[in-house]
Amino acid sequence: MSNYRIAVLGDKDSVLGFKALGLDVFPAETVEEAKRTLHELAKENYAVVYLTEQHAAGMTAEVARYKDELTPAIILIPGKDGSLGIGMANVKSAVERAVGADIL
């Protein structure tokens, strides 16, 4: 059993609070920066990466790349500007992928 870490990636205001909980916070102001950080995090032993939806909207391809891998689990969370519904849409698309139609 090895030790993994948890990262939070997003714009500074949205992720600052997680720092108090002891998570590793990586503020990224631009989507480009977030992409770079994400790839770096994936190489290290981060098991869970929380990514704000605001950033995720601009980097769907990068997020999809890690979808089928065991680590990291990229979990979308709403940023400070509110939820964009991407996280929910992903749940929906997982259902569509498995069943072939959205049955929920």
Next chain:
Amino acid sequence: MPAINVNPTRQELTRLKTRLKTSIRGHKLLKDKRDELMKQFMDVVRENRALRKKVEEGLMRAHGSFTVASALMSSEMLEQSLLYPKQSVELDMTFQNIMSVNVPVYHFRTKSDDAGEIYPYGFATTSGELDGAVDALSGVFQDMLKLAEIEKTSQLLAEEIEKTRRRVNALEYVKIPQMEEAIKYISMKLDENERSNTIRLMKVKDMLLKEAIEEKREADARAVEAFGGKLEEV
């Protein structure tokens, strides 16, 4: 005849029959696997949706408190108070096997058990709203971790179901019909060969018989002639 390219031999037929049997068995097993995966997946996805909703709501509340806190404090002060966390979280990951899909199970461990450790700042210079915000975040964090586990599980399960579904369909609609067709083709070809063989033998026998009769007739004619007689035409 469709595009099957097989040698119509008995050996090939036996081979195909064994393969067909294996394929049908495999198809049945994969179908069972798909059904069970689907059952598990539906449970996970339902939980995923509920949990995501809860987490998003919780986070929005936390963000709301943070906004209030940052309005009451200067951003430098806010940053300063949160910059050096006392608490640190470590994650253990074990795996659970759901129908041969490895899904992660997270156990997180905080470095210190004191619940007060989540406030990395002195209370003198910070506003009470910040306490509330950090508190709200730590409250939602348990659910966030659970969400990570479940969401990854559902993604991995979805992938596996997709794969299994493709396999089942490929076997059901392509492989098995193809093999059945090939078997039919070979057995018909073999039957046809058998029949043509029989016919050939019958023909040969006929020809031999005819020859024997001719010879017999000629011999008879010669014998009659030797006795000076004349054989009337029958």
